[in-house]
């Protein structure tokens with residue numbers, strides 16, 4: 736573990752994110768201070784080196800023998816309170832990612848009806864939500 740983990744940016748620019756905040760793995764919710772590396776995805780989605788290793792185990796062998804992370808029930812209250820904002824930002828990040836994908840589809844002249852159909856909503860609802 737290191738105080739200043741190496742943060743990769745294969746898919747999103749970290750330059751747009753405030754460097755004073757801690758970032759959290761979107762999978763195990765550990766803060767950047769507790770992981771060796773954190774990989775950034777689109778829209779404030781991150782994954783830590785240990786979660787990548789677990790994913791690699793699973794992809795290669797169909798299982799992972801790594802110990803599971805402590806449950807939320809056992810986490811200290813202060814830790815849970817500290818998680819609220821990053822989790823909310825992750826949700827916002829996913830919303831931003833959805834907006835980006837929709838904008839990319841629109842730039843390709845994909846219709847609102849087609850986008851709405853893919854989301855299981857009406858053309859009008861898709862337009863109102865994303866335009």
Ligand SMILES: [Zn+2]
Nearest residue numbers: 760763783786
């Ligand atoms: Zn993780």
